[in-house]
Amino acid sequence: IIEAHLSNVPLIVCTADRPPHLRDISAPQTIDQTKMFGDAVRWFHDPGVPTESTSETWRALASRVFISTLGARPGPVHLNLPFDEPLFGEPLALPEARDHEWSLRVRGNNWSESDIKLFSQSCSGKTGVFVAGKGTPAALLQLAEQLGWPIFADPRSGLRREHPNVIIAFDPILRAERFVSVANPEVIVHVGEAPASKVLSQWMRKSHAPVLHLGESETVVDPLHRVAISFVGNLGEFCALAAAGAHSCDAEWLTRWKKADVVASNVIETWVAQHWSEISVSHTVSRALLAGSQCVVSSSMPIRDLEWFGGAMTDVVVHSNRGANGIDGVVSTAVGVALGSGATTFLLIGDIACIHDSNGMWDMKRRDVDVRIVVTNNDGGAIFSFLPQAREVDAEVFEKIYGTPHGVSFASLAHAHGIKYCAVTSVQELDAACQELGPILIEARFERSADVAQHEDLNAAVIRALEEATA
Numbered sequence: 001i002i003e004a005h006l007s008n009v010p011l012i013v014c015t016a017d018r019p020p021h022l023r024d025i026s027a028p029q030t031i032d033q034t035k036m037f038g039d040a041v042r043w044f045h046d047p048g049v050p051t052e053s054t055s056e057t058w059r060a061l062a063s064r065v066f067i068s069t070l071g072a073r074p075g076p077v078h079l080n081l082p083f084d085e086p087l088f089g090e091p092l093a094l095p096e097a098r099d100h101e102w103s104l105r106v107r108g109n110n111w112s113e114s115d116i117k118l119f120s121q122s123c124s125g126k127t128g129v130f131v132a133g134k135g136t137p138a139a140l141l142q143l144a145e146q147l148g149w150p151i152f153a154d155p156r157s158g159l160r161r162e163h164p165n166v167i168i169a170f171d172p173i174l175r176a177e178r179f180v181s182v183a184n185p186e187v188i189v190h191v192g193e194a195p196a197s198k199v200l201s202q203w204m205r206k207s208h209a210p211v212l213h214l215g216e217s218e219t220v221v222d223p224l225h226r227v228a229i230s231f232v233g234n235l236g237e238f239c240a241l242a243a244a245g246a247h248s249c250d251a252e253w254l255t256r257w258k259k260a261d262v263v264a265s266n267v268i269e270t271w272v273a274q275h276w277s278e279i280s281v282s283h284t285v286s287r288a289l290l291a292g293s294q295c296v297v298s299s300s301m302p303i304r305d306l307e308w309f310g311g312a313m314t315d316v317v318v319h320s321n322r323g324a325n326g327i328d329g330v331v332s333t334a335v336g337v338a339l340g341s342g343a344t345t346f347l348l349i350g351d352i353a354c355i356h357d358s359n360g361m362w363d364m365k366r367r368d369v370d371v372r373i374v375v376t377n378n379d380g381g382a383i384f385s386f387l388p389q390a391r392e393v394d395a396e397v398f399e400k401i402y403g404t405p406h407g408v409s410f411a412s413l414a415h416a417h418g419i420k421y422c423a424v425t426s427v428q429e430l431d432a433a434c435q436e437l438g439p440i441l442i443e444a445r446f447e448r449s450a451d452v453a454q455h456e457d458l459n460a461a462v463i464r465a466l467e468e469a470t471a
Helices: 002-007 054-067 114-122 140-145 170-174 175-182 198-206 235-244 253-275 279-289 299-309 330-341 350-356 382-386 394-403 412-417 427-433 449-470
Strands: 011-016 043-044 076-080 126-133 149-155 185-190 209-217 226-232 294-297 317-319 347-349 371-377 420-424 441-447
Touching: 011 420, 043 054, 054 076, 114 209, 114 226, 114 235, 126 140, 140 149, 140 235, 170 175, 170 198, 170 253, 170 299, 170 449, 175 449, 185 371, 209 235, 209 382, 253 279, 253 449, 279 299, 279 347, 279 371, 279 427, 294 299, 294 330, 299 347, 299 382, 317 330, 317 412, 330 350, 330 371, 347 350, 350 371, 382 394, 382 449, 412 420, 412 441, 420 427, 427 441
Parallel strands: 011 076, 043 076, 126 149, 126 185, 185 209, 209 226, 294 317, 294 347, 347 371, 371 441, 420 441
Antiparallel strands: none
């Protein structure tokens, strides 16, 4: 519910409850469920115990719930439904249907000429970059072409593809200080939700360029407190209108970024082919994704490795619970995506997150969902090794509090839930396993102690190559 709240995901939450007269008298299995989710829901309602006299309101109530969850700011709605005994019997008749809408809310969403003019004055003819997060329309490609701007495409943006304006390896590129020092934009336009890359955030914070934000909802997306102008509404329409009047900057601006992307991407491809690592897993999975498939990526290292070192992912929808950035419920999210889309669904997940929601694998076989779970198992929380605590805390204390080794057998976990299991030890084995029909759990085991050094080694290789290419 918190994730849906922060990610603007429409969600109808129906909670069954004991009747009101049993509250506050120590009746068994009775708690106060009134507004139990606080401000995390768009609307809360308790219609009381159902009776025949109130049945005529049920369709109208259902309509309001539906509209409220899909409003100007989509999100969860909580409907608390108390029932009195007996809890069985014949259901009451529903009220008659209408031959017109029960409830309809119309929201105007037209962009004015002054809106487009303001954007054009801020961007046309200037060097700039688009930072594309979740919620970015495909029409941004056309706008980027007209402006001559690169797009830093987060995996969830849907734009991480082979395209003249798309920069895939933006994170390792932004670590190359010499290159970045001569590639300062005059404008930064952030579209949709915030990417996971801390390096990108630091680069945006240090930049003196004004930041504009384009979003579909009223949700404020400004974690850096840098946004000067926000445009809210239908972004596909906005991009099309803005592209019509846009003027390109110097072509050398985009060429510089594309050359850097080619250099960085080639280094990553070569490094992955020569090193079996957690980086290799994310990169290989990104390359193995089938056209038309879905990909769910867990928070912590999987989403970062995919953003930093993943390849192009054309015609693939990428999901990640980045509202609260939690690691709970990720397996269940993948099952839900598979059931809802009917498509092959890949799940890229770490060992701790998989253990947190291992019961999400329950009944997966009977449901016959094609979910292909790829677990990077380093026996603990690898992301904490990238933080200052790893250097400042005693090794034994760090391992106990942050490393949290678990010793779980994922083979046993898969077998307990009746799904296929495969252990992989190379890029080739992983690529082959990803072609297996799900449900399947694919485990790649690593030594956690090597992870930081491998990331540093690859980033250093990219920086060296960029310096040589731009010398």
